[in-house]
Amino acid sequence: MVTFYVLVLAATIATATLGNEVINPVIPVPRRRPGVILSENTLAKKVLVDFEVFLELNCPDSKVTWPVLKRVAQDFAPKGVRLTVNQFALPYHQYGYLSTLAYYFINNNNASLTVPYADAIFENIREFGLRSWTKTPIEMTKRLSEIAVSVGYEQGFNTTDILAFSGPVRTTWKYATRRGVSGTPWYFINNVDLGISSSGTLSYETWADYLNGLLMGKKI
Numbered sequence: 628m629v630t631f632y633v634l635v636l637a638a639t640i641a642t643a644t645l646g647n648e649v650i651n652p653v654i655p656v657p658r659r660r661p662g663v664i665l666s667e668n669t670l671a672k673k674v675l676v677d678f679e680v681f682l683e684l685n686c687p688d689s690k691v692t693w694p695v696l697k698r699v700a701q702d703f704a705p706k707g708v709r710l711t712v713n714q715f716a717l718p719y720h721q722y723g724y725l726s727t728l729a730y731y732f733i734n735n736n737n738a739s740l741t742v743p744y745a746d747a748i749f750e751n752i753r754e755f756g757l758r759s760w761t762k763t764p765i766e767m768t769k770r771l772s773e774i775a776v777s778v779g780y781e782q783g784f785n786t787t788d789i790l791a792f793s794g795p796v797r798t799t800w801k802y803a804t805r806r807g808v809s810g811t812p813w814y815f816i817n818n819v820d821l822g823i824s825s826s827g828t829l830s831y832e833t834w835a836d837y838l839n840g841l842l843m844g845k846k847i
């Protein structure tokens with residue numbers, strides 16, 4: 628009988644120890660792989676090249692890069708290049724955080740407006756620069772809402788609505804910084820940090836050559 632109880636006790640402790648194991652990541656793990664996949668509807672079934680970009684909606688270099696990336700996605704998604712765009716709000720852009728919140732709000736409420744909304748914010752980028760520094764967050768949210776209405780999100784939104792997305796914005800920011808992103812545009816291909824930051828932009832032809840090279844190369 629004594630032996631029996633000792634065994635039961637030992638088993639209980641072992642189970643408890645297992646049950647106490649905790650995975651405790653240093654940053655929150657996003658529920659899904661973050662980002663917006665461009666040209667997802669035409670993406671080949673098999674992803675051969677994973678192209679990940681970090682942009683910011685108030686960043687002039689991101690504005691120049693954005694049409695190039697849209698063209699890359701359009702032409703290369705059918706060939707198996709998955710282009711994912713993440714937003715990385717920069718602390719030295721006064722309204723970057725608000726713009727990113729609004730972008731996630733629109734993406735969540737009507738995904739088909741995500742790209743038109745980004746287009747529209749970039750078109751109006753001057754309004755988000757230093758000259759608008761005097762606008763309060765509420766005033767700037769009103770402006771972001773007007774821009775959303777102009778691309779077809781008729782209801783518009785207010786500060787309360789977009790603040791519901793502070794979690795995803797933060798999680799994406801941490802995801803980015805943990806991987807070494809420190810500016811925009813910033814690129815990863817197949818998880819390798821290309822180390823290209825905000826110092827200028829790259830043409831469509833440059834990306835096309837590079838991606839074609841990867842697509843034609845040997846599989847490891």
Ligand SMILES: *[C@@H]1O[C@H](CO)[C@@H](O)[C@H](O)[C@H]1NC(C)=O
Nearest residue numbers: 736737738739740778779780
């Ligand atoms: C989403 O936006 C599209 C394009 O403007 C529109 O046709 C559609 O009705 C919208 N859907 C919702 C649920 O708002």
Ligand SMILES: *[C@@H]1O[C@H](CO)[C@@H](O)[C@H](O)[C@H]1NC(C)=O
Nearest residue numbers: 772782783784785786787788
């Ligand atoms: C604005 O905020 C309130 C909460 O204070 C909310 O109930 C309302 O639906 C929001 N959105 C719009 C578009 O008015």
